[in-house]
Every structure is written in C-alpha cells, then in structure tokens.
Amino acid sequence: MVEADHTDALNPATLARIRQMRDLYPSPRSAVLPALWAIQDELAYLPAWSLEVVATELGLLAGDVEAVSSFYSMYFNHQPGRHQIQVCRNVSCGLRGSDELLRHLENWLGVEDGGTTTDGAFTLEGTVECLGACGGAPMMQVDRFSYENLNPERAEEVLTKIRNSEPRDLD
C-alpha cells in the first residue's frame, strides 16, 4: 500500500517550523510536542494524516506519535470552536463560585461541558486542570488569555466581545 504524502497539505511555514524544532533538540523525538503544537496552531486540531507528517519528519512511526498526542488533553483530534473557553473549577475557583459560572455559561451558550456552539464560535470546557490564576478566582481562560474575578455578567461581556474580535497579540 502506498501512503499518501500529506506534507503539501501544511503551510510551508509550519513545515519549516517542525524541521527547525527537529534540528534544535539533541534528539529529534523531542520535537514531537512542539511539532504537534505547530500543526494545531495552523489547523486548530490534529487530523490523523497530520500525525503521519510528524512521524515522517521526525523519523518515528505514526503510532508512536498518536500514542503521544492522545496522552495530552490539549491536543484535539476533531475540529473545535474558533475560541476555546476553559472554566477553572479547581479548589480556589470552586470556593468562589466557578460551578455557578459554568452553569450560567452552559445555559447562555446553549452547550454542555465539552460542547461547541452551533455557530462554531466557542468550545466550552469545564473539566480542566487548575489554570494557575487562583488569585483572580473565579476565572476562565479564552484561548491564551485569562479573564479573572468573573461573575456571569462580566463573563458574558467578555465573550460577546471575543465573538467578533480579531486575534490579539502579546501586548
């Protein structure tokens, strides 16, 4: 059986990044996580063929790469919403109302924990690790950014803005 070559399906910049990471580490295998991140940054998730690309580039078996990607909860094997909402419900957030916050967002967005809104804007996740922002509990992280000291109204405001916003950069 001849396997299809999918390297062309990726943006050349993504492929260049994977090769750069491969050469940076003392062992190419160390570039698995960074390579998966590079692909997920481009495609928003990791289609099965993309794992084969990583395997080919790093000299591994596709099964090796899948065994790694499936261990980590932040890699998606299906298309998520354009924005990922993570509601922290660990101890500090739980003490300050995160369960109520999640319930409110489930109702307001019309999805359950883990679901994606019908317009594809948001995937809501309420089963996540402690997000390390306990000083601003309750909080949610939307994509890379933390929104702290939330109540239902403030969370709605934040998400309404994001729904139509352009990507932000570091500053």
Next chain:
Amino acid sequence: MDDEKVLTRHLGAPGLTTVGGYEKVGGYQGLRKAIQMGPEAIVAEVKASGLRGRGGAAFPTGTKWGFLPKDVFPRYLCVNADESEPGCFKDRVLMEEFPHQLLEGVLIAAYALQVTHAFIYIRGEYRFQRELLERAAKEAYRAGYAGKGVLGTKWDCELIVHGGAGAYICGEETALLNSLEGRRGQPRLKPPFPAVKGLYGQPTVVNNVETLSNLPYIVTEGGARYAALGTEASPGTRLFCVSGHVERPGTFEVPMGKTTFRDLLELAGGVWRGRQFKAMQPGGGSMQVLGPQHLDVPLDFKAVAEAGSSLGAGALVVMDDSTCLVDVASRLVDFYRHESCGKCVPCREGTYFESELMHRLEAGIASRAELAELSDICANMEGRCFCPLGDTATWFVMSALRMFPEEFESHCGAGRCPVRAGSEVAA
C-alpha cells in the same frame, strides 16, 4: 511588611520584561559575576544560601547539584515551569513579571553545572507565558547572555522553551523528562535519579522556576545574606499564593520561618465577607488540611510538618465557615482522577473508586459502611503508587476526615449536602 525582598525586589521598575529594563536594575550582573567566580564557587554560594527547592519537595538545591557525577558530559538543566498544583500561581507571576530574572537564574545554574542546553518545560495552558519567555529568550540571545560564546567566553548555552500540552503529571520530574523526550508523560522508576540518568540518559538537574529565580540575588548579594532573611532551619524568603475565601487574594513574598499562617492571612485582607475561618490547605491541592489551631504555626518546613501538613509549592487556600470539606475533597479527588496517568493500578483505579464514593457522599446517598470503605481505599493507595500523585490523592481527604469526622458522617444517608443546605448539589 517591610522585610527585604528577593524575588519581587524590582517590582514596579519600568520595562522589567525587556532585557534593557532588567539591566537598568542590575539585571544580568549576577551572571557576569557568576562567570568570574567559576562553577565551584557558585555551587558553594548556593549551598551557603541554604536554598531549598520551591517546587514542593524542598530538597536543598546545592546538594541536588552535587549529585551530578563528575566528568560525565553532556549534562542537562531542565526548568520545571509546569506549575499545575491547585492553588499555586507564583511561577506564573515570576514568569510574567520577571522573565529575565528567571532566565538569568537559569543561565547561572547552567554555567555552574556546565551544561550547554537548558530547557524550560512550561505547561501547555500557560501559552501566553510561554510566548513571553520565548520573546525574553530571544532578547537574551541577542544581548549575548545565551547562545554561542556567552559574554565572550568559550561556553555555549542554548535556552529552549518547551511547551507541554495539558498533563499535571508532567510536573513530576521524571514524567517531565519523558515528555521532553517526546513521549507520554509517565513517571520513571527511581533510582536511577535524574542526576545520574536523566534527559537522554545523561546527568540532569530539574529545578523549579522560583528556585532558580533566587539565584541572581544569591550570586550578587551572597548566600549568607539570603539565608539570613529567613531562619536557620528555613532560610530565605518565599513567594506564597493566598487564595480562596480571603478579601485580597494574591502572591506575597515573606521571610521563611519568621512569618505565620496568620500573617499571610492578614496580608490577604483576612477572611472575606466578615465570615469566620474554618480551615486552610497549605502547599497546594496535594497537601493536608489544617485548622484554626494551626494559624500561628510559622512558615517553617519542620513546624508545618509537625502540624501534619507541608509548605509544598507555596500555596495557601483559605476556607470560611460556609465551606463543605466533603465538597472540597470531592473536587480535589476528581482532579487527581482526571490527571492520573494510568501507569499504575493503585492510582488509576484508586482515584476512580475514591471519586465515585466522594460524589455519593457529597450527594448524601452514601452509607456509613461506604465511608469506612473510603479509608480503606486510601490506605490501599498511599505508599503503593508508582509516584507521589496517587499518594497525594489521599492526603487532603484523609486529613479532612480526621479533622472533621462529624462533617463526613453527617453526609451519610442525608439525601443532600447538609453543609451547603439549600444549595444545589451535583451528584
């Protein structure tokens, strides 16, 4: 408090996240001095500081470095920036506010240990912080502090920021090494310890973000001065994260040994909404609960151990008198169940049974016999798991059961949570 600060001494200085801003407050002078001192003198200074690891295990840093076998190269330095302990957010603050202080600390350690590759393993959720560090590392390269021939010497040092992807277990040092090697983040059997056989089978030191962020001060001001900020048994200062039911949650740098839990609580504005203090969890989600009788215990390793808990990774979660300890315990157990890596049976199955039982207990539908079973499950986990994750999944539950037995018993057959009466309970 007016005590001298180490980690947060430059707080508020303009442009601190840039190499130029950090240099204006004396940044990277520690690295210059370290290179003049030479590796042995740096290690001696760190030993004199009495610095102990700030990631949770509190192992003396200088001693840990001393375990590296002589003349075996290459060696590696890994920075544990996988901060995921529930209640801990100090490393996040150190990376957001003082990224170059961390990088300088990393480079000082890298020079002392004569490594040519230093890896910063940062949890996947800290994507923004990862990008900040990547930007700071690029600046450090451009300024000649990292890369080929650091500061005109023959020493090369690569600084590699490596992002995890959502796995609490990767904070355990051997799981971190597996993850960094591109594998599933499951722990390795010890011994051999990483100092002997770590990353790629080579001698490796794994140090926490806060631990390394102390090094610029220790090198420039001297280990003795650092040690004197705390007490003999608990030297230096520490960044504590106070959260939960307090008026002003946040991070507070305080001298070790001379400060009590009550002082920390006061720094955070006391218990919120005029309510009464009920309990606290120091150290992070893994650690045992303490009560009001422990408020005057000093932040000293031994004193907190004698009280029945640990300073762990420097957290303090405060709970007021409206809190249901069964609910808190159930939440924590759910977390450990979710994060159990699946490698060993006592942890994988134990956290499952533990969490199912805690849900029933919190919903008021568990019997007294089941409550007795909880102790049995925990007894079969503690000391029988492959790594500390499984052990720590029992510590809060069992300590809460010992300290608040009536609260656990009152849930049995109550049909609902008797503490959070009137509020909705999710089974």
